[in-house]
Amino acid sequence: MKIWLNTLLLLVFTVVSAPAANAASDNASCLTCHGAMQGTVEKEKGVLVNLHIDQAKFEKSVHGGFVACVDCHLTFGPNPHQAPSANVAKAVKDMANAISAKSKVDAVAQAACLNCHPDMYKEYASSIHGRNVIKKRSGDGPVCTSCHGSAHYIQPKTNRESMVNHFSVVSTCGNCHEEKSISEKYGFSPLVMERYLESFHGRKVKLGHPGAPVCSNCHGAHDVKGQKDAASPVAGANKKKTCGTAACHPGATDKFIAAITHKPLHPIAHYSEIALILLTLGVFIFIVVHVFLDIYADVRDRLFRKGNKHE
Amino acid sequence: MPMSAIACSERGINMNKHIPAEIERFDLSARIQHVIMFTTFLLLSFTGWGLKYAYADPSSAWITIWGGAKTAGIIHRTAGIIMLLDFLYHQFYLLNLWRKKDLRLTVVPMPKDVVDFFQNVAYYVGLSKKKANFGKFSYMQKFDYWAVYWGMFIIGTSGLFLAFPVMASYVFPTWSISWAWDVLFIMHSDEALLAIVFILFFHFYNEHLRSDVFPMNYMWLTGKMPIEELKHKHPAEYEYLYGDKGKK
Numbered sequence: 359m360k361i362w363l364n365t366l367l368l369l370v371f372t373v374v375s376a377p378a379a380n381a382a383s384d385n386a387s388c389l390t391c392h393g394a395m396q397g398t399v400e401k402e403k404g405v406l407v408n409l410h411i412d413q414a415k416f417e418k419s420v421h422g423g424f425v426a427c428v429d430c431h432l433t434f435g436p437n438p439h440q441a442p443s444a445n446v447a448k449a450v451k452d453m454a455n456a457i458s459a460k461s462k463v464d465a466v467a468q469a470a471c472l473n474c475h476p477d478m479y480k481e482y483a484s485s486i487h488g489r490n491v492i493k494k495r496s497g498d499g500p501v502c503t504s505c506h507g508s509a510h511y512i513q514p515k516t517n518r519e520s521m522v523n524h525f526s527v528v529s530t531c532g533n534c535h536e537e538k539s540i541s542e543k544y545g546f547s548p549l550v551m552e553r554y555l556e557s558f559h560g561r562k563v564k565l566g567h568p569g570a571p572v573c574s575n576c577h578g579a580h581d582v583k584g585q586k587d588a589a590s591p592v593a594g595a596n597k598k599k600t601c602g603t604a605a606c607h608p609g610a611t612d613k614f615i616a617a618i619t620h621k622p623l624h625p626i627a628h629y630s631e632i633a634l635i636l637l638t639l640g641v642f643i644f645i646v647v648h649v650f651l652d653i654y655a656d657v658r659d660r661l662f663r664k665g666n667k668h669e
Numbered sequence: 670m671p672m673s674a675i676a677c678s679e680r681g682i683n684m685n686k687h688i689p690a691e692i693e694r695f696d697l698s699a700r701i702q703h704v705i706m707f708t709t710f711l712l713l714s715f716t717g718w719g720l721k722y723a724y725a726d727p728s729s730a731w732i733t734i735w736g737g738a739k740t741a742g743i744i745h746r747t748a749g750i751i752m753l754l755d756f757l758y759h760q761f762y763l764l765n766l767w768r769k770k771d772l773r774l775t776v777v778p779m780p781k782d783v784v785d786f787f788q789n790v791a792y793y794v795g796l797s798k799k800k801a802n803f804g805k806f807s808y809m810q811k812f813d814y815w816a817v818y819w820g821m822f823i824i825g826t827s828g829l830f831l832a833f834p835v836m837a838s839y840v841f842p843t844w845s846i847s848w849a850w851d852v853l854f855i856m857h858s859d860e861a862l863l864a865i866v867f868i869l870f871f872h873f874y875n876e877h878l879r880s881d882v883f884p885m886n887y888m889w890l891t892g893k894m895p896i897e898e899l900k901h902k903h904p905a906e907y908e909y910l911y912g913d914k915g916k917k
Contacts, residue, residue, distance in 0.1 A: 560723075562723075562738050564723045564724060565732045566729060567737070568739070570738070609835050610838075613839070613843060614835050614837075614838035617834060617838075624848035624851060626848040627855060630852050630855055631855045634859040634863075638862060638863040641863060641866075642863075642866050645870050645871040648809075648871070649870055652874070652879070656881075660880070
């Protein structure tokens, strides 16, 4: 009986504390080398693998302290000298195969996000991004780390350093959506970013307004849909609802939501702008010339026409 | 800018035997209207400038001084509404002067302003030794005054629409919505720049930097102009008020 109890206690102790101990020792042994290694190696043609892990930064990331290297780098066993094993769950393996066109460094590690974040992955798989990468096996379109950055250094969304923070997500989306090759291939306006940035929304975000919308506020994030997809929050009648939330523009009308389209400037607006710039320039030149003439006459009168100052 | 100096308390003076030492050109109401106008103008310029040039480096720091983007936006909208009310009040002020038969249309542009302009430029460049025979308000001052109307019409209305876009959307016809919003934004932002440039160069030069008024023309506080200055700067007005008595 006593032995039986001891065994149980030992079992509980092992189950509770061993993973942590294991993780720590695992990470420590990986980081012994990868903390010091610098530079990149070429895994295959054009695919560079960065060997360096910034240990301090990793430990401060959301994954630091409880995720072991081998939790994601599943093909690597505890012993680095052993050949990568194939002991990977089927779901992860399938996903890794599906995204291999996109994720060339370690597709299994990329797909391993699935293990802990299954809901996010499900949303992502249904999005226009996910479908392009997973179903169409395209090399375009983001995987998790494209937007969140390396899993080693992910910061919470509230941290300014996070790539998906309110104040940085626009430039993160811009990494691809500013690319002419991408906008041509997938048929959206090449001015999406430019027009957003010059809108009131973009300007306010730039100046630090916490309530001004960024890309994901209107288009969604993991579940982002294409503009022609009826499920998109900015497609058809959905747009009125998206713009018209209580915090933004309650009562938004059809005519109101036409204000933000990210489309190129309408010719009427374009020529109005030119006309107003010419007017501003014209008035500016007029007043500057007028002021300088006045200064000239004033100085002249004071120097040479002292007796004639006012008449 | 001189909001209005149309009140003419000097009407009775004409019959006086003595020419006064100074003359009131801006009554208290006009002076207060001017203070409200320039205070809100400065607030609007300071906060709006940061938004117009949001991507220029100092803008984020500048807006932080104004309490962040949200607060700066509230300041901007509040100041804008106060300015529009001030402008509206000015129209009632004019109506009241008209009702009291105190309204002289001295600030209305006249053909004589064109003559004055050419005479003034000729004097500037030395083609003529005679100064322009300005009335109560020179063409420059009229320009100053009407610039506010232009600003209120273009910047004020567009600003009001942009501040309440959902309500504004009921006003616009469907065929205009593909460009109306951008036009409103352009109107507001470009004409605001024009207004700032105008004030900064023209008004500041004429009322602050010019050698005879530096550091400022105190009329915005006192409302009064010494009669000698009136005689030299606005000879036609002096002539109108004092006629033969003025001639020595």
